[in-house]
Amino acid sequence: MTRLHRDASAPVVAVRGVRKTYRLGAHTVPALQGVDLAVLAGEMVALTGPSGSGKSTLLNLCGLIDVPDAGEVRLQGQPVHLLDETSRTLLRRDGLGFVFQSFNLVPVMTVTDNVDYPLFLAGVPAAERRRRVAEALERVGLAEHAAHRPDALSGGQRQRVAIARALIKRPALVIADEPTASLDSHTADQVLDLMRERCHAEGAAFVIATHDDRLTRRCDRIVRLLDGEITGAEQPAQEPQRSAA
Structure with missing residues (x-):
């Protein structure tokens, strides 16, 4: 299976009882310990927690970069955790978008x-x-930079290109790993507004690992992890109104 048959009634991505451990020398490190998570179309979910809490591992499972030791991963209702590496690669290529720091x-x-x-x-x-491509660049405000190379762009402009690239396939799911960590506050605000706008407009689900409070305030839900377990999920606090100046 390299293409998903969309089930409109199912979450875009759902993990159930997933466990994952890693070996570091003679030690076994439990990265995830029975985690459940479901993300709906048009929903922007932030994964937060200290380093080593399991955010990146959960992101990798949702993005088909890794597979769980136990439990299941479903995309649009279809089980994908037992697929071979080639099938997962094709699904990532054709149906998922990625935005990186x-x-x-x-x-x-x-x-x-x-x-x-x-x-x-x-x-x-x-x-x-x-x-x-022309439509995507227009939507992210970069039509006039279409012929430029990345080294001619600012950090915020490069991240806009990355968002356009992530969404160009009209993916059901976008995986983002610390997408604002290298941006200044003003640029991060612009990029985050764009991500939220495109998430809702495109109907894609966004799963984002972040330490950035600016990002979590714009998400629909915040999922907190600690020591490989989800310790809570909540709606973000109201984003303060920014001055138009």
Whole structure:
């Protein structure tokens, strides 16, 4: 199975009773201990907690980068935790988007080519790719930078390119790992507003690992982890009204 048959009634991603341990030398480290989580379409969920709490492991399971030792992972109602590595890779390529702290743009490619690349890999016809890329860059406010390379852009602009690239495939799920950690406050505010707008407009589910309070205040739900367990889930506090100046 390399493509999902969408079940509109199911969460976009759901993990049930997942456990994961890692070996460090002679030691076994429990990263996740029976975690349950479900994320709906159009929902933006922040995973928070100290380093070593299990955020990255849970993110990797949701993003099909890793598999649990026990429990199950479902995407749009379909079990995916038992798929082989090739099938998981194809599902990641065709159905998931990723946004990283370090942007992960290809430096020798233009903005257009970076955003186009996932569509090229998926075999989308050239004319449709051009149309979709132009629309995506317009939505993130970078149409005038289409011919630039990443090193000509600011950090916030690079993250906007990364968001456009993540959403170009119209994925059901976007995985984001500390997407604002390298941005200043003003730039982070702009990027976060864009992520929230696109999450709701595209109907994608966002799962975001973060230490950034600016980000958690814009999410629909905050899930807190400690020592591999979920210790609580809550709605964020009301975002303070920012001055228009």
